Amino acid sequence: MRNLLYILLSITLFSCSKGKVDYVFDKLPEQRMIERNSELQNLLAGSTTGWKAFLRTSLRGNGYGFYMKFDNANNVSMLSDWNDASASTTKQSTFRVQYISNSTLVFDTYNYISIMQDPNNAVNGGTVREGLQSDAEFEYIRSNGDSIVLVGRKYRNFLYLVKATSQEQTAYGSGGYLTGINNIKTFLTANRYNYVDINGKKLAIDLNSNAKTASASVLYPPDSVGVVSTAFAYDMNGVFFYNGLLFDGIKFMGLKQKSSNSIVAVDDKMKEYELKQSPAPVLPLASVIGSSITAFTLPNATAYAGWSADFQARRAQVRQSLLTGGYNLTLGKIVLTFNKSTNRMTFVADIPQGTTAYTATFTMIYAQSNGMLTFRKASDYLGTNASITEAGFAPILAQRLLADRFTVDYYFPSTGGVTAMFTSVEHPDFVFTSTF
Structure with missing residues (x-):
């Protein structure tokens, strides 16, 4: 005890002494x-x-x-x-x-x-x-x-x-910022499917101008897809990737517009890579469905480029059933929306009654195997207005989408552009295309 008191007293006396103070830093x-x-x-x-x-x-x-x-x-x-x-x-x-x-x-x-x-x-x-x-x-x-x-x-x-x-x-x-932004947007609108060659692979680069996010994706054999994304902002003559996009040891920091028809990707060492264009998305459609491509729209039409005679006939059957099913409904566009993280697909059809807009919603679980899609009813299969229209949609849903396997690929209409094509494996004469 006496030793402890001696130590405490020594500390007190030392702390009260007026010696020189040594600061951790050289300034206050x-x-x-x-x-x-x-x-x-x-x-x-x-x-x-x-x-x-x-x-x-x-x-x-x-x-x-x-x-x-x-x-x-x-x-x-x-x-x-x-x-x-x-x-x-x-x-x-x-x-x-x-x-x-x-x-x-x-x-x-x-x-x-x-x-x-x-x-x-x-x-x-x-x-x-x-x-x-x-x-x-x-x-x-x-x-x-x-x-x-x-x-x-x-x-x-x-x-x-x-x-x-x-x-x-x-x-x-002098207004150059807006001009530069519009130049980039014009280029990317005219050239939707951009990529750079990196270590023998095509790295697809996509900018979402509304969300202000950039993503890069690549296909690793046999069917694995690698995707990274980040925020982006417009520079005077290009875009800046907030955290960069890293693939195979190369970190891309942004895009730079060299001329009205030329853009390069720039890495963190200031090396430039030509941004090339493809007539269709670089990755196979089956590999990106539900991730980078989620919504497929079948227009309100009796015939459309790529629709088979069987699909057109079945769509006409659905339309007639809705019209005579007691509610005097008509059939408009149909949108299929895929979510890869949940493996859910919603089938939403416009079914207006005169001038009043209504929709019918059916929710399915989808699976992919060997490049083919299969669909089954989700627990909440019958959504808005689905119970009163389920029988009417049977020629497309119960008899085809829920019964068959489907392949999906890009389709190039003779008029130009690219759409998605869904083909039944069991009934190859049932084919429909959609925009995305």
């Missing part, structure tokens, strides 16, 4: 805070040509692009690829740099970044209170002179800033 904490804040402030305002910025949101993994120019009076002017107006109309707001457990860039008045976190879901299509789950406060992580990396304080998504060139600054200021 408040000095380091001030210097780090100044470093970030000077970096932001120091780029006379502004910054290209890229951000991901958490709710759906969408990506967004920006152009920002900061000044020393804590003003920031901004463009965004949120929509056509934001890509062509500069919005002014204010910002500040303050220390909140780290030096933090705070956008403190409403701007285009604020749209992503707006709690009014009518503004951004997000959730009430959380919007698209994005941030307006970003902690400073690091910089290398030409780029700055920050991270959102709540949702931890990175905000990347890359110094713009003088040519890019001029283009951003």
Whole structure:
């Protein structure tokens, strides 16, 4: 006990002595805070040509692009690829740099970044209170002179800033951002099935302009499909992949438009790969049904390119049965929607009654084996208006879809384009095609 008291007394006396204090760092904490804040402030305002910025949101993994120019009076002017107006109309707001457990860039008045976190879901299509789950406060992580990396304080998504060139600054200021975005969209609309050759395989690259996500997929023999996806944002002359798309040791960071009819994929070593086009999706249709291709639409028609005589006759039978079945219904388009994660397929048919719109929904479980599809009734097979129309749809459902095996492949109408073709194995004269 006496030894313990001696030790405690020694600690107390030592802690109260007025000796020199050795700091872990060579400066006081408040000095380091001030210097780090100044470093970030000077970096932001120091780029006379502004910054290209890229951000991901958490709710759906969408990506967004920006152009920002900061000044020393804590003003920031901004463009965004949120929509056509934001890509062509500069919005002014204010910002500040303050220390909140780290030096933090705070956008403190409403701007285009604020749209992503707006709690009014009518503004951004997000959730009430959380919007698209994005941030307006970003902690400073690091910089290398030409780029700055920050991270959102709540949702931890990175905000990347890359110094713009003088040519890019001029283009951003003269409507070039919207022009560049539209050029990319025009190219990808005209060329739907894009791929790059990588280690002897065709890597399909697809951009969903509405969801602002990019995916890459490849077929590994015999029938395994590898898919990666990420958010993307529009740059002045291309797109930026938020986390990159990694395949076989090659990490693709984005696409760059070289001319009106030429785009290249660029990896993290700045190597360029020609983006080639295919007349149909690169991967076999059976391998991507329910994943990258989910919805197949049979139009409201008595005949259609690729429909067999037997299918047309059976569709006419269904139409007549609905018309005379007591409700005076007609038959419109039919949509088959596949979900690979649940192996469910919904068969939804338009069945208007005069000018009043109705649908009939049947839900099935589907399986794939040796490239063939089979269907069986799900526990909730009979959906909206299905019980009163089940007998009417029997020539297509009970007698074919639920009874036979089907192959699925691409079909090329003589008029151009590509559709999907479903063919019964047991009744090869039963064939229908659909858009997708």
